[in-house]
Amino acid sequence: MNNQISLTVNGIKHNLEPVAGETLSALLRQRLRLTGTKIGCEEAECGACTVLVDGEPVVSCIYPAERADGKVIVTIEGLAQRVHEEMKLHPLQEAFVQHGAVQCGFCIPGQIMTAYALLKRNPNPNSDEIRFALKDTLCRCAGYPAIENAILAAAESLRTGEPVRKPNIPDSIHVHQSVGHTHLRPDGIEKVTGAAIYTDDLVFDGMLYAKARRAMIPHGFLKKLDISKAKALPGVVAILTAEDIPAEHNHGLVIYDWPVMVGVGERVRYVGDAIALVAAETQQIAEQASALIEAEFDLQPVITNPVMAHQEGVPQIHEKGNLLKHIKVRKGDMEKGFAESDIILEHTFHTQTTDHAFLEPECSIGVPLADGRMEIYCGSQIPYQDRTQVARVMGWDESRVRIVGQLMGGGFGGKEDVMGQIHVAMLANVTQRPVKLLFDRHESLLVHPKRHATQIRVKIGAKQDGRLVACETELYGDTGAYASLGEKVMTRATTHSAGPYDIPHVRADCYAMYTNNPPAGAFRGFGVTQSAFAVESAMDMLAEKLNIEPVELRRMNALHVGSITNTGQELRESVGLMECIDRVSSVMCQASGLPEKELFKPRVTPDTPHLVRSWGFAAAYKNTGLGGGAPDKSGAEVELFDDGKFEVRSSSAEMGQGLVTVMRTIVAEEMSVAPEQVKVLVMDTDLTPNGGPTTASRQTYVTGNASRYAARTLREAMIASLAEKYDVRPEQIRFENGIVHANGHSMTYAEVAKEMKAMGQQPRALYEYEAPKTQPLGTGGDMHFAFSFGVQAAEVEVNKLTGEVRVLKVISANDVGMAVNPLGLQGQVEGGVMMGLGNALTEEFIMDNGYVVTDHLARYRVPGIMLTPEITSIIVEHPTAEGPYGAKGVGEICSIPTTPAITNAIYNAVGVRVDKLPVDQEMIARELWERNGK
Amino acid sequence: MNLWQNYLRPKTLSEAMDAFAHAPRPLAPIAGGTDLLLDLEQGRHSSVQTLIDVTEIKELLALEIRADSLFIGASVPVNRIVLNPRTGAHAQALTEACELIAGPQVRNVATLGGNVAHALPAADGTIALAALNAEAEIAGFSGNRRIPFQELFVGPGKSSLKHGEELLVGFYLPLSTRHQASCFKRIMRPQGVALPILNCAAWLEREDNAIKDIRIAVGPGGGTPFRATQAEDSLRGQHLNETTSESALESLLAQAQFRTSARRASADYRRHIVSGLFRDTLETAWSRAK
């Protein structure tokens, strides 16, 4: 072994002792505390850990630290220059912020370092060269178009010395002073400089490292558990088993059915069940100890899919059986409906399990406090729920737990369930030392809930002229070992399973089933992704049978103001579906220079007769908010500080989607200040009021409203104080650019704050917003307070010889009510399309008899920049009266129609109907060669 | 668990062989580490005491013309191969294969030696080298020797290198003259493991509008890198056209042993798609050799 590693990092020389087994990323992150270099996989797959070694980009996660001896390293922290007191960003950093390329931010250091190396070599790259350089640097928020534009803009600025060119994003048509204009993220700069702190970047004095021992068998009883060898390992501080669980043994979001640990004699229901927890002085020791724990199981037959789970005589995984819920939708009279139909079409579809693959794996740190309380640092979509769940298991009052939410490297629904939060609380409590539990990618893939795999049968009846008369669907959803949000997800799948259409007779039955697969829960699209694929495929099949154009068939049946949904809700406003259909259609015609009825025919160029192109079309809708009778509340607090700046606070989660920008813009609007004057604090159960779960595309609406009303309340309090002080009527007081004018007097906000305090008033206001009441499924009335609508068209090219599919263009129109922040919206729309594209073409979480096959990122393909089509986003704004400035949700709708638009396009190109996801090129090729009889 | 205890960084071949002789065992040479470290981590490689870093051994880092060959050291990062004009000129198929390996941050650490030492019969670099008629230089305790590239392969994942005693030094590729050209192409599947489902490399020499000599490699076409020798025979002396390429394809299909790899491609599918890939690769090489 060499006795020194001497290396230069960002211009500073270091001489370090070699540590056996250390990688360069570990040296940078742990020893030099340069945590801007991120770890997304440790498999050389994601590129998040890219740094420059002697000027060349390399993945630092598999780069032995000792090899770095004598080398010059540049990390993301080394790009910005300190000029006097100010940080001067590198043009790439500047451009990434300006162009909205930064969402959750976790991939950004890797993107920027890779781009930096590219520009050094090639100062004037074209789009193809950029894509080629970034082809293995993954972004799950998938702002690839923005990343590309940012690099082009930075390159230009570096060449010309001019400031970075700004993107050209149109404002909302309902623009206000702040709201409706593009605003930059409040956390953008820290995310491009590497200063942003995610949970794993935190280190506490005396911190221990934890590892959960997983069952690694899909179904069986734990017969024996022997921790003695592990306990004897030097450096192990604590090992806990189910016997050590202080109070409640189960956790869960709706149903408490998920054991914190499985005890001896108890049932293991999936490979990821925890059976023991280790805390040790180092990560290596914790892992070694976990491997030394000996377990024996009495294996049971494995329930591998929801249809099997529903059969008679199969083993029952839970006490109440395998059926989590039978969900029913009833409208009209099916017999009559099908009798009246001229044409009836029936087909069964299958959708796969997928993983969120957020780039930041789960991490939790439990920190015991001297007063007996416990702080938990983690990335969480529902901080208050985490608190409840931890407290229940610990047998504590909730106030003893504080969840301190950290920046999240993506969530997409996958960070709603607790992962390590309870485990670190238990370990930290026993050891009275801080404990960190970081999942590696492997554990993340095994353990957290996925998107439900489904089987969906659709039977549609229509009149010869195209009017839909009846739709019957039957769904099976694989909710895996535990309920998580399974019932809610499959309810949404079911209620939306007849598509965004006005159909008199509808019946849907869904069986949400437990199986021995990893649990399934929330995932962007929340069940509607699956049912939209089925019904939108069926719509195209129907269009062909009826000889009606796909766009026309949808126009004829589209939901409109006055329609009654399948659950009996009258749509009274804000139904922009028709506009979405028309605008996508016209952009499609423009883009291809074809009339509408030519769009969906196959097209070949003479030179390459095996490459066939065509367009595909799909529409969808998605509720905003929890709905179904669940009280939908959010709290926000706005405070005016002595320096005249504001802070808005809510526990709602920022996972990259841009809620913080929305909250800040809204408060700026209400307070008549620049958004930069408003700080945002989120995700802390001690410091922020409960914003509820960040799910169901609800936060812009509910926390947006809570922020707006909290700001208004504070504004009124400010007005009241000043009215009293100057003895004027409240109407005479005006707010303008950080100054309050009261009948000739004027005061800065800082002065107002002091004035209010002097008058014994606190310059802050808390508001708990409650969205309009909704009704449970089956009772009629308003099941949801708002719906977003989306339409997408995709142009694909299919290789008839190989079956390969390329998506060339996607046009996406989304009725979002009102675009609060057009730049953020753009990122959501582009990311949504890419996630939909992954769902169609690349992603498949594979299980083999309950064992996970896709247990590394190398086996689970997330779409990269090379697959990114040209994306055109059309914003449709049919305001909803109750939403903040008319806004409703966007996070999910923009991802839902992509998959069926692609599969419909494949059919239009080569006549092969994809009814099972993901698209299998071999299946396409096979059908084609069989059809040709060779 | 630590993936290794000792890390040695020999700078010359003799230092490396010394390390092989004396370092605590078990030991393994490490180049880019993209495969080895993951195999260690995921338990596919038995654990090691010592890693011998071969990326700074000067003999393994050369990329130069030596007599009538292009020598590419086993530890040259594949990105250097891609960017080097000599490889482009003399071994375009190899450049094209290396270009397709991951992103730049992986290509800057991955090496051809590492790629080949794993003895996967269908690795992109391997298929290109097979068509280019490479020779491999191997260092051992009793000196260096050169063997035909194919002899490095014993079976899927099994190389003829003596583990812990021998080291790949590099590859010799015949220099290209006028009317000689090569090409590499592959077909991917977007789901699952990042391996091509089929790849093909061709090298040929043209004379008077006919194929004077030709080498074709296809992966995976067997347990070791597959050379379509029967297709080569059928094409030698022929003008490349629809008929000759069709009959060469038939020879290839008769000789290759396509197999089904679970969740990636069936043998059937490979047999069907190979025709387009084969023709494409051949035609490109043919027109390049003009």
Ligand code: FES
């Ligand atoms: S590539 Fe290094 S962390 Fe993913």
Ligand code: FES
């Ligand atoms: S911003 Fe790229 S992963 Fe989130």
